[in-house]
Amino acid sequence: MxxxxxxxxxxxxxxxxxxxxxxxxxxxxxxxxxxxxxxxxxFHKVQLLGNVSFDFVGMDNFLRIADDQRAQIALWNTLKYVVIVVPAQTMLALILAASLNAGLKGQKFFRIVYFLPTLTSSAVLTLIFMWMYNQNGLVNHILATIGLPTYNWIGDPAVALNAIMIMNIWSTAPFFMVIYLAALQDIPESLYEAAELDGANAIQKFFFITVPNLRPVTSFVVIMGLIGTFQLFDQSYIFSGGSGGPNNSTLTVVLLIYQYAFKNMGTMGYVAALAFALAIIILIATLIQRKFSKEESLY
Structure with missing residues (x-):
């Protein structure tokens, strides 16, 4: 049997x-x-053109990263981008979702309007913002009208990466807003009614009911944001014409990988090491975020 x-x-x-x-x-x-x-x-020195060869070099490709000044600049730019964009887009998405979920008039119309940037091609969106960021463009015109200083958004190394950050926060927050909107529907209305009976105002209900109940969703949003921001490529490529300029200010790790891979085919082993190192960094950042989110859920 x-x-x-x-x-x-x-x-x-x-x-x-x-x-x-x-x-x-x-x-x-x-x-x-x-x-x-x-x-x-x-783990190899790779030659893909002409006589194809694979020479084992052990950890040499990874050790080379520490001596590569452009790799260090790209990593710093990427980390700065991640640290600023992920919290900003998460908070903006949560605020937009809470506002649209509050029962305001015309909320269906505003949901569509807010979500439009997500539907737009990244390349097209970048070209539109480059036009807006032009020294005589819309952004500087608005700043000058209200008496604020104008900037060379594309050509100034101190400002160029910030310009990409602003664009991406504006364009990615609506996607996460939709995720938050769906999660807000699952919060029992009785919690808000009980809080009102206890005299809680709108801000107190937001911080003591909405935010704690959205912790699992926030964890997901942050993880997705980490993965996406670490992989920044297309906007940086279009803004700088593929160079990562001005003065390497918009150079990211993925853009550097592209440059080494397709402009110098003899460094393919080093390129693979850079990609593998980036994957490890993303994995570590994701695991750390998950650990913090689990610890928060215990309280």
Whole structure:
């Protein structure tokens, strides 16, 4: 009896894997395979043009990162971008969601308007902002009209990265706003009614009911924001014409990887090491964030 049961279970397992085999094949070929190959390349000096060669160099590619000044600049720019953009877009998304969930007139119209930046192509959005950031563009015109100083948003190394930050906070917050809006529907209305009976005002209800009940969603939003911001590429590439300028002020790790990979094919092993190091940094940042979110949920 037990033997027939084991045969039946084995048969069902085999059928399951058979039906899953197309998906497993695609994941293995296009996801797992490239990841393993990139790890393999990161430990080799690779020559892909002419006489293809793979020379094992151990940790040399990773040690080279510490001596690469452009890699250090790119990492610093990326970290600064992440530290500013992730909290800003998260708070803005939460505030927008709470405002639209408050039952204001025309909230359906404003939901559509706020979400429009998310539907716009990143490249098109960047070109629009470059036009707005022009020295004689809309942004400087508004600043001059209200008596504030104007800036060379694209050509000044002290301002260029900030210009990209402002653009991305404005364009990505609506996506996370929709996630918060969905989560707000699950907060029991009785909690707000009880708070009103206790004399709580709107701000107190927001900080003592809304924010604590949205902690799991906030954790998800922050993790998604970390992954997305660490991978900044297209806006930096378009803003600087692929150079990461002015003066490397918009150079990010992914843009540097692109430059080394497609402008100097002989450094493919080093490129793989940079990509692998970035993946480790993203993983560590995600794990730290998850740990803090779990500790907060205990209280």
């Amino acid at each position: 037990r033997q027939s049961y084991n045969k039946k279970k084995l048969k069902e397992t085999g059928q399951g894997y058979f039906f899953m085999s197309p998906t497993i094949f695609v994941l293995g070929l296009f996801v797992i395979g490239p990841i393993l190959y990139a790890i393999f390349l990161s």
